[in-house]
Amino acid sequence: xxxxxxLGAAATVLMAAMVSVGANATSLADIQxxxxxxxxxxxxxxxxxxxxxxxxxxxxxxxIRFQSPDALRFEYQxxxxxxxxxxxxxxxxxxxxxxxxxxxxxxxxxAMTVVMDEISQWLKGNxxxxxxxxxxxxxxxxxxxxxxxxxxxMTNFIQDIILMLSEQPGVFKxxxxxxxxxxxxxxxxxxxxxxxxxxxxxxxxxx
Numbered sequence: 647x648x649x650x651x652x653l654g655a656a657a658t659v660l661m662a663a664m665v666s667v668g669a670n671a672t673s674l675a676d677i678q679x680x681x682x683x684x685x686x687x688x689x690x691x692x693x694x695x696x697x698x699x700x701x702x703x704x705x706x707x708x709x710i711r712f713q714s715p716d717a718l719r720f721e722y723q724x725x726x727x728x729x730x731x732x733x734x735x736x737x738x739x740x741x742x743x744x745x746x747x748x749x750x751x752x753x754x755x756x757a758m759t760v761v762m763d764e765i766s767q768w769l770k771g772n773x774x775x776x777x778x779x780x781x782x783x784x785x786x787x788x789x790x791x792x793x794x795x796x797x798x799x800m801t802n803f804i805q806d807i808i809l810m811l812s813e814q815p816g817v818f819k820x821x822x823x824x825x826x827x828x829x830x831x832x833x834x835x836x837x838x839x840x841x842x843x844x845x846x847x848x849x850x851x852x853x
Contacts, residue, residue, distance in 0.1 A: 693706040
């Protein structure tokens, strides 16, 4: 359970933090500087889960909404509906059941506390944290950032996270979370809008 929540939330946060990266970012310092200009993010996403035992990847679709400084909604819309909402240090997960959304009280909030600390750092453009070491590579163009867990025990379920920069300034192309040699998760983004007003109700408990 901790593993699944960490990977899902890490992907969520990386999406929010990294769509603020521009094509002209040549260092982690550049990224940290550009992250400060982001007030809000609206984007669609497609998630592909690749495993050796799967003939075809498992595909999910949804939306992400982020409002600075600490409001985040990550919503899977198909094939299964569920929503993760973060407001400051408060984290809630909702599962669609019987035509309504029910709060999942079984979620491992202890793991989410760790993730939330990472969120606060990544949204500020700080990727060299107590959990990950970050490096930026200019090739292949337009570049990528690689996050490697500092704790070797964590590499048992996440080897690294690759953040692919986009040619379009202000938009991040994709995130690849490599869990093992035979398993990885890819998230691609579309229809990204920056600094658009978001109704506060978006971050309330869904009905």
